[in-house]
Amino acid sequence: xxxxxxxxxxxxxxxxxxxxxxxxxxxxxxxxxxxxxxxxxxxxxxxxxxxxxxxxxxxxxxxxxxxxxxxxxxxxxxxxxxxxxxxxxxxxxxxxxxxxxxxxxxxxxxxxxxxxxxxxxxxxxxxxxxxxxxxxxxxxxxxxxxxxxxxxxxxxxxxxxxxxxxxxxxxxxxxxxxxxxxxxxxxxxxxxxxxxxxxxxxxxxxxxxxxxxxxxxxxxxxxxxxxxxxxxxxxxxxxxxxxxxxxxxxxxxxxxxxxxxxxxxxxxxxxxxxxxxxxxxxxxxxxxxxxxxxxxxxxxxxxxxxxxxxxxxxxxxxxxxxxxxxxxxxxx
Numbered sequence: 001x002x003x004x005x006x007x008x009x010x011x012x013x014x015x016x017x018x019x020x021x022x023x024x025x026x027x028x029x030x031x032x033x034x035x036x037x038x039x040x041x042x043x044x045x046x047x048x049x050x051x052x053x054x055x056x057x058x059x060x061x062x063x064x065x066x067x068x069x070x071x072x073x074x075x076x077x078x079x080x081x082x083x084x085x086x087x088x089x090x091x092x093x094x095x096x097x098x099x100x101x102x103x104x105x106x107x108x109x110x111x112x113x114x115x116x117x118x119x120x121x122x123x124x125x126x127x128x129x130x131x132x133x134x135x136x137x138x139x140x141x142x143x144x145x146x147x148x149x150x151x152x153x154x155x156x157x158x159x160x161x162x163x164x165x166x167x168x169x170x171x172x173x174x175x176x177x178x179x180x181x182x183x184x185x186x187x188x189x190x191x192x193x194x195x196x197x198x199x200x201x202x203x204x205x206x207x208x209x210x211x212x213x214x215x216x217x218x219x220x221x222x223x224x225x226x227x228x229x230x231x232x233x234x235x236x237x238x239x240x241x242x243x244x245x246x247x248x249x250x251x252x253x254x255x256x257x258x259x260x261x262x263x264x265x266x267x268x269x270x271x272x273x274x275x276x277x278x279x280x281x282x283x284x285x286x287x288x289x290x291x292x293x294x295x296x297x298x299x300x301x302x303x304x305x306x307x308x309x310x311x312x313x314x315x316x317x318x319x320x321x322x323x324x325x326x327x328x329x330x331x332x
Contacts, residue, residue: 027056027057028058029052029081030060030079031060031082031232032081032083034067034069034083034084034085035139036166037167039273039276040213042083043059044061044257046238046239048249048253049238049239056231057235065165065166066137067084068088070084071084071088075092075218080217081215081229082215083215084213084214085138086210086211089102089310090211094295094301095299095301099218101311103215103229103311103312103316104233104315105211106278107276108276108278108284108286109209110142110212111186111204111276112140113189113200114147114181114200114203115183115193117174120181123200126148126158126159126181127159128158129180129181130162131144132161132164133161133162133170134167134169139212140183141183142294144161146206146210147201147206147208148201162178171184171188171191174197189269190265190266190268190269191260191265194268204272211284215233234319240280243274280316280325283311288311
């Protein structure tokens with residue numbers, strides 16, 4: 001009888017220990033993202049594939065438009081990680097917030113496009129027109145300036161910007177006549193083309209270097225939560241593998257979160273965007289340098305900053321050296 005009681009007690013203790021370990025392992029983790037676009041869909045993919053649960057992360061995803069506002073939220077102490085464009089973070093670093101750090105790159109070139117309808121047929125026709133962008137200081141804003149400079153046009157002098165809040169809102173403003181030209185990102189650009197609009201400037205052809213989508217956190221957060229950040233990056237690495245290898249699953253996710261079901265639109269967006277996405281989250285120096293060069297025109301302090309100062313590759317290095325990346329991509 002004593003042996004039976006001991007076994008029962010042991011079983012109960014085992015269950016309690018395992019339950020306690022499980023509870024401790026579920027780390028609360030918050031990510032802020034800045035655009036409802038394909039390149040920032042990795043957390044959606046991870047959620048739908050059950051990857052956060054696999055890595056014991058109790059994950060919360062929050063949308064905040066524009067990298068500048070996301071950076072402010074990061075410095076305010078709310079999120080553990082951000083998924084956003086680079087300019088807001090670079091600006092913060094240059095102004096003294098050196099706690100900001102890039103830990104992974106998703107897209108190192110710009111893939112936005114300028115789209116219009118009616119009689120606006122070529123870039124020169126943009127003169128005197130209103131261009132819709134998500135926010136001043138956002139990727140769409142930066143792309144519009146860089147693309148139109150190739151045609152000797154400058155904001156304020158030749159065209160103006162209207163802030164909409166995001167890609168879906170920019171598309172709605174174009175359809176509603178509130179803007180003349182829309183700067184859009186896949187898959188919203190493909191949706192506009194399907195609705196009868198046309199490209200003025202097709203961004204992927206320009207191959208403009210720029211940290212368009214990246215994982216950014218704080219050095220202090222890494223110091224406090226190194227394991228949680230590592231678990232998150234491995235989660236995102238698995239989501240990236242799905243992004244690159246399981247098109248049908250990606251379409252289901254994009255359909256759910258962006259409410260786009262048209263196969264032709266999804267095909268066009270995926271085919272254009274996937275070529276620009278980094279499967280192993282490489283952060284390219286020329287993409288960061290492009291932002292530093294742009295910022296240096298209004299803040300000379302940017303000239304003294306080197307791209308490597310902004311980056312911490314410890315998690316990418318660990319996934320390479322441990323064989324995690326190789327094992328992940330070796331799986332069918």
